[in-house]
Amino acid sequence: MKDLKYFLSYTIPLSALIGIQVGGIWTFTTVFYAFGFIPIWEALITPSSEKLSEEQIEHRLANRFFDGMLYFNILIVYGMLFYGLYYLSSYEAGLLERLGLVLSIGIVLGTNGINVAHELGHRKTVWERMLAKFLLLPALYMHFYIEHNFGHHKNVGTPEDPATSKLNQTVFSFWYTSIIGQFINAVRIQKRLLKKTNRGFFSLHNDLFYYQLFQLSYLVIIGLFFGLQGVFYAVSIALVSVVLLETINYIEHYGLQRAKKDTHFERVTPMHSWNSNHAIGRLVLYELTRHSDHHHRASKKYQVLESIEESPQLPYGYTTSMLIALLPPLWFKLMNKRILNK
Secondary structure, X not given: OHHHHHHHHHHHHHHHHHHHHHOHHHHHHHHHHHHHHHHHHHHOXXXXXXXXXXXXXXXXXXXXXXXXXXXXXXXXXXXXXXXXXXXXXXXXXXXXXXXXHHHHHHHHHXXXXXXXXXXXXXXXXXXXXXXXXXXXXXHOOOHHHHHHHHHHHHHOOOOOOOXXXXXXXXXXXXXXXXXXXXXXXXXXXXXXXXXXXXXXXXXXXXXXXXXXXXXXXXXXXXXXXHHHHHHHHHXXXXXXXXXXXXXXXXXXXXXXXXXXXXXXXXXXXXXXXXXXXXXXXXXXXXXXXXXXXXXXXXXXXXXXXXXXXXXXXXXXXXXXXXXXXXXXXXXXHHHHHHHHOO
């Protein structure tokens, strides 16, 4: 019964559905829930670093419930997306109401779309990795699959990783450097992968070409069903989801650097990611907040990720930390001393 707590991950899309159904100011329900209610809720709960027993780990790995929780997000994300686009394109609504819907659906795409794609993208089966790409498609961020798996996990904590935020870098600057840098990195990585098989960049085996084709086709389909207005909303929703992702990237590695020894960087350890044991964020984001363990062993499934005590600890949960990051002087004051004392 304890495993049922992971159904909290569906409360984000549920809140967006409520917003569409009720309308008006309620279209901001997901925003208020994610960045208002959850931070307050987490403040009332003591973070837990309790370890799983070997028996519990075996049970969780054998239990298909956890995989099913991920797969069901395909229906949730695309269902919410097309329902939202239908509403935005078919009904009269004020500017504020439309803004609320774009933000709320964008948060759903970020948490239940990109975040779940991140988890599935590390799986060993081809079809699960295909599901990951399918979830990245409406975010127009399919190159993330290449850069994250072949770039970020190798280069995290070094100047070569655009997804590692630097000490005293603002989140607003990071949005720009990470989004642009990750795409450029994906191109470089794709070139390197093709070169290993003696193929040029302009090859039919270039996955990046297919990703752009799929994303363009997606927008064309949106245009056919919902017109140019629908395309505008789809792109806006994708942008919200990407900004959400990159804000999470920002807090996950802020200021943490790997030492360079001669010409090589030290190996990646749990010390190069911020960990958070705050309960609600853990469940809503499929244990993404236990990021130190994830980087320690990227193939480890979310349901068995654990708290690593020696890793740097975020003082607040993810949503609270994201809000603080939007106030750079406060963020620097809160975090810089923790890095220096690490």
